[in-house]
Amino acid sequence: xxxxxxxxxxxxxxxxxxxxxxxxxxxxxxxxxxxxxxxxxxxxxxxxxxxxxxxxxxxxxxxxxxxxxxxxxxxxxxxxxxxxxxxxxxxxxxxxxxxxxxxxxxxxxxxxxxxxxxxxxxxxxxxxxxxxxxxxxxxxxxxxxxxxxxxxxxxxxxxxxxxxxxxxxxxxxxxxxxxxxxxxxxxxxxxxxxxxxxxxxxxxxxxxxxxxxxxxxxxxxxxxxxxxxxxxxxxxxxxxxxxxxxxxxxxxxxxxxxxxxxxxxxxxxxxxxxxxxxxxxxxxxxxxxxxxxxxxxxxxxxxxxxxxxxxxxxxxxxxxxxxxxxxxxxxxxxxxxxxxxxxxxxxxxxxxxxxxxxxxxxxxxx
Numbered sequence: 001x002x003x004x005x006x007x008x009x010x011x012x013x014x015x016x017x018x019x020x021x022x023x024x025x026x027x028x029x030x031x032x033x034x035x036x037x038x039x040x041x042x043x044x045x046x047x048x049x050x051x052x053x054x055x056x057x058x059x060x061x062x063x064x065x066x067x068x069x070x071x072x073x074x075x076x077x078x079x080x081x082x083x084x085x086x087x088x089x090x091x092x093x094x095x096x097x098x099x100x101x102x103x104x105x106x107x108x109x110x111x112x113x114x115x116x117x118x119x120x121x122x123x124x125x126x127x128x129x130x131x132x133x134x135x136x137x138x139x140x141x142x143x144x145x146x147x148x149x150x151x152x153x154x155x156x157x158x159x160x161x162x163x164x165x166x167x168x169x170x171x172x173x174x175x176x177x178x179x180x181x182x183x184x185x186x187x188x189x190x191x192x193x194x195x196x197x198x199x200x201x202x203x204x205x206x207x208x209x210x211x212x213x214x215x216x217x218x219x220x221x222x223x224x225x226x227x228x229x230x231x232x233x234x235x236x237x238x239x240x241x242x243x244x245x246x247x248x249x250x251x252x253x254x255x256x257x258x259x260x261x262x263x264x265x266x267x268x269x270x271x272x273x274x275x276x277x278x279x280x281x282x283x284x285x286x287x288x289x290x291x292x293x294x295x296x297x298x299x300x301x302x303x304x305x306x307x308x309x310x311x312x313x314x315x316x317x318x319x320x321x322x323x324x325x326x327x328x329x330x331x332x333x334x335x336x337x338x339x340x341x342x343x344x345x346x347x348x349x350x351x352x353x354x355x356x357x358x359x360x361x362x363x364x365x366x
Contacts, residue, residue: 080292081153081194083131084117084161085183087202087242092170096243096276109203109242114165116281118158124289125158129194132161133186135179136172143208143215145178149186173215175208176200177222180237184230193336196235197292200227200257201281203242205250220253228260234335237261238288239272240281263291295346299337299359307361309337316345317355 092110093102100107121130131153137146151161180198187196206223208215227237239258244250254272258264264271273284299309313320314331321341324330329343341349341357348355 078192078194078298079126079128079155080289081129081131081187081190081192081196082199082289082292083133083149083153083183083187083197085133085135085179085198085200086113086117086165087174087176087200087204088134088136088168088170088172089174089202089204090171091204092242098246110170112278113201113242113281114168116278116285117165118162119278119282120285120289121158121161123286125156127293128289129153129155130157130161131186132164133179133183134168135175138168142173143175143178145175145182147182147185149183153187153190173208174202174204174206175219176202176206177219177226178208178210180223180226180230184226184233184235187235188233193298193338195292195296195335197263198227198230198235198237198261199240199285199288200237200261201240201242202254203244205247205253218249220249220256223253224256224260227257231260231262236263238263238292240284240288241270241272241274242281243276245270245274263288290350295341295349296334297339297341297357297359299339302361306363311362312339313360313362314339314341315358315360316341316348318358320360321345 088110090102092113093104093108094100095104095107096109096112105111124130130151131149132151133149135145136142137144137150140146151157151164154160180200183198187198190196206219207217209217209219209222227239230237237257237260239254239261241250241254244254251270255270258268258271258273265273273288275281275284297314299312302308314323315321322330323332324342325332327340327342329345331339331341331345334340339359345355349357
């Protein structure tokens with residue numbers, strides 16, 4: 001059946017770290033249109049009309065079909081949900097360069113790590129819904145990891161997480177497998193439409209194999225399998241290695257987890273993000289946050305019975321781009337009611353100033 005553009009929903013993608021993901025308006029919200037139906041006559045008629053009202057962007061469009069009116073809809077930006085899964089094993093008290101073992105103060109990996117985390121959390125507080133999960137869990141012994149999160153994912157969470165980080169002292173083993181498993185289980189309980197990610201930050205080889213009386217036995221494959229399962233459940237994992245490149249076994253395990261998690265470092269090897277100091281970690285985290293929010297948009301609810309989410313187009317800077325199932329340079333459906341823009345069009349969206357993005361509902365004419 002023939003179809004033509006019936007409605008343009010304007011989504012202005014304001015540039016920010018982790019931006020470019022949007023939600024539809026709340027159900028039942030009314031939106032005024034200018035001039036009523038824009039088509040002239042029945043299905044063969046044409047006409048033009050303003051797209052505006054309520055502060056929306058204004059434009060014109062040629063409309064073919066019956067009862068095809070422009071109905072502006074408000075949209076809200078969706079930040080990514082990122083659960084930081086943070087290693088607080090005893091080795092985090094050591095210096096990254098090996099010059100000190102235990103109680104290394106400001107030179108310790110822990111001090112450098114929490115300083116970087118606080119800096120990034122504060123800088124991205126309005127762009128990311130952060131959450132925090134330690135392994136081991138506080139007061140849970142050598143290998144214990146509790147259900148849930150130590151700080152639940154929420155908007156504007158930096159102050160709460162920073163306080164929790166500042167009040168925590170490392171000292172445990174490294175139950176990476178269970179931490180990832182329970183982190184993914186927690187994300188399943190976070191009921192929103194936001195893209196969801198795990199961010200694993202660790203300095204050592206996984207151990208604490210469930211059921212093994214030797215809690216120092218290495219659990220390399222168990223950790224990789226946990227990350228693989230989390231990605232399969234819809235939760236990709238970014239992996240940060242804190243002063244690990246000199247240990248071949250740790251390096252191999254982190255590479256395996258980064259690949260299995262579906263978010264390897266673009267300019268590897270290594271596939272994980274290697275860091276040696278506070279500034280390295282800040283740079284890695286800022287790169288990760290940008291990737292987590294790139295060019296994903298929620299499809300608004302169809303405006304009337306003549307449209308649906310299966311017959312849409314996407315414009316970037318006023319030009320319609322093609323649907324591209326190869327994910328090279330265009331757009332495609334993703335997840336539940338979302339589209340992702342790829343290639344040069346995504347680059348334009350993430351530029352400063354950003355290119356505006358529109359979702360175009362196309363009228364289904366009987």
